[in-house]
Amino acid sequence: MNNKEELTGGRIGKIHKVEETVVRPSNKWTKNVHCFLQFLHEEGADFVPKPYGINEKEEEILSFMPGDVFHYPLPDKLLTDSMIVSSSKLLLKFHKFSERYVSRLTNDEQWMLSASYPIEVMCHGDFAPYNVTIVNNEAAGIIDFDTLHPGSKMWDISYAIYRWVPFDSHGNLKEQIRKTKLFLDTYGVDSESRNSLIGILIKRLKNLMNFMQSEASNGNKDFQLHIEEGHLQLYQTDIDYLRRNEEEITQGIKS
């Protein structure tokens, strides 16, 4: 193959850039993800990869999205207010397209993650800095649709806030509340949904912990490694932090 170059930041040795495409492992849900991405392109969404099918090695092929992708520890320029505004706008734009796909679901589709109710949109499922391309200091493109699944807007929004603010136990609570409100204001989240944010985020994180545990016990090496590295404990510490501060956060993010 010509011009094959390993892309870093994700699973080691598994994701490559070949010419202007990305080649990465496929899964049982990949065909459904490609149908969705194809639909989005037909609707005019140019901020997600174009799907080009699955090759003879069971790898998926997608268009390479221009821009930079940042990983932990995030640089300061990813932690600004303008990045909160820009990531929130990108998620809103994505949901405006992805909600049109819901009526096409047959319920026979396979996804990595189970649906969350009420189903309002197709959730990206992992809308985080490490899955977004940055162009001219703006969140521009979305990549890595393995976690795509039907769900509620708040299911996706809460996890995005966890990752972009970021709302973890190491942060400054007042700053986290201020940035969360900015994210919600930019997206245009109503007051009822704001009241449910922390409860939904806690549920989302617990769901992730259960998923990691069940994948690891089914032999998934990536998740076994995450658990060995202590990720479960990190999520639990963040859940405890959110619970402890739920009232103050909910008060602080009112519209």
Ligand SMILES: Nc1ncnc2c1ncn2[C@@H]1O[C@H](COP(=O)(O)OP(=O)(O)O)[C@@H](O)[C@H]1O
């Ligand atoms: N479609 C794409 N366009 C541009 N870069 C991509 C694309 N897909 C993946 N990458 C790059 O490869 C890296 C790892 O890819 P990703 O698919 O997120 O891996 P993983 O599934 O292991 O999380 C990303 O951080 C990004 O830099």
Ligand SMILES: [Mg+2]
């Ligand atoms: Mg990724």
